[in-house]
Amino acid sequence: MQRNLLLAICGLIVAFGGMSWVGQAEDQKSSSILRSIPEGPLGDAIRLGRDLVENTTSHRLSQPFVGNALNCTSCHLKNGTDPQAASFLGVATAYPAWSPREKTVITLEDRILNCFMRSCNGIRPPLGSEVSVSISAYITWLSTDQPIRMNPERPAGPHAVPQLKVDITQANRQRGEGLYSVRCASCHAKNGQGDKENPPVWGARSFNDGAGLANVVQLASWLKVAMPLDETDLTEQEALDLAAFVNSHERPKFQLSEHLPPKEQLGTFNSELKMEEADAGR
Structure with a gap:
C-alpha cells in the first residue's frame, strides 16, 4: 500500500510539474517572439498594438472608443501571452472564422473591433484604422510560426478557454x-x-x-x-x-446601434444580422 501511495504521489508531482513546464515553455516562446519584433513600420505597428492592449482605456488612440474601465489585458492576461487566460497565442491562425453570434465569417480585425463594442462597452473603431491594424498586427505576431487552423465552428484560437460542462x-x-x-x-x-x-x-x-x-x-x-x-x-x-x-448585478445593456460609429467612419460592418437580431442574440 505504501508503494502504491508513493507511486500516486510521484504521479501527481509529474502531472503538475508537467503542467508548470508547459506554461513556462509557452511563456518562453511568447517572450522570444516579442524579442524578435522587427524594426521599421511593421515593428512599430506591433509595438503600438501591444501598448493599446495594455493601456486601452488611457491611450490617446484607443481611449475614444472605450466606454468603461477595462483594458484588453483585463481579460487577456499578460497582454494576451498567458497561455491559459483568453490567450492571444496562436489566435490569428483561426481566422477568418465562422461566428455564430454575427452569423457570418469574420476576420481577426472584425473580432477585435466587436470586442470594443461589447467588452469595452464602447464604439467600434473603423476597419483599417490605426487602432484596428496595430492590435491585429500584435496578435498576429503572437501567432508566428504556428500552423493555420481556421475554425469552422467559432472564432476561437488553439488556446481558447475550455468551456466548463456544468449545469x-x-x-x-x-x-x-x-x-x-x-x-x-x-x-x-x-x-x-x-x-x-x-x-x-x-x-x-x-x-x-x-x-x-x-x-x-x-x-x-x-x-x-x-x-x-x-x-x-x-x-x-x-x-x-x-x-x-x-452576473446577478446590473451592467450596461447592449444595443448594437449605440455602439456603431457614423456610417462614414464605419468602414465595413459585415454582419448579416439586422440590428434587432443582434440585440436579441446576446
Whole structure:
C-alpha cells in the first residue's frame, strides 16, 4: 500500500510539474517572439498594438472608443501571452472564422473591433484604422510560426478557454457571494468596482451584457483558469457560483446601434444580422 501511495504521489508531482513546464515553455516562446519584433513600420505597428492592449482605456488612440474601465489585458492576461487566460497565442491562425453570434465569417480585425463594442462597452473603431491594424498586427505576431487552423465552428484560437460542462441550474449566488468576499473583494472591492490596478466586475464601468463574459458559463470557464491571480485554484462549482453572483448585478445593456460609429467612419460592418437580431442574440 505504501508503494502504491508513493507511486500516486510521484504521479501527481509529474502531472503538475508537467503542467508548470508547459506554461513556462509557452511563456518562453511568447517572450522570444516579442524579442524578435522587427524594426521599421511593421515593428512599430506591433509595438503600438501591444501598448493599446495594455493601456486601452488611457491611450490617446484607443481611449475614444472605450466606454468603461477595462483594458484588453483585463481579460487577456499578460497582454494576451498567458497561455491559459483568453490567450492571444496562436489566435490569428483561426481566422477568418465562422461566428455564430454575427452569423457570418469574420476576420481577426472584425473580432477585435466587436470586442470594443461589447467588452469595452464602447464604439467600434473603423476597419483599417490605426487602432484596428496595430492590435491585429500584435496578435498576429503572437501567432508566428504556428500552423493555420481556421475554425469552422467559432472564432476561437488553439488556446481558447475550455468551456466548463456544468449545469447552470446548480449555480448558487449565495455561495458565490461568500466566495467573492473571501477570494475576490480584496482586489475588485466589495462593491465590485475595483481600483486603479483591478477592473470593475459589474456596474456601469464594466463590460455590457452583450459581452461573452456576461454569459454565466463563459464567465465561470474563464474564472476557473484565470482567477484569483495569486492562486488559481477554484473548483468548477466555485467558479460557477462566483459567475452567477457577479452576473446577478446590473451592467450596461447592449444595443448594437449605440455602439456603431457614423456610417462614414464605419468602414465595413459585415454582419448579416439586422440590428434587432443582434440585440436579441446576446
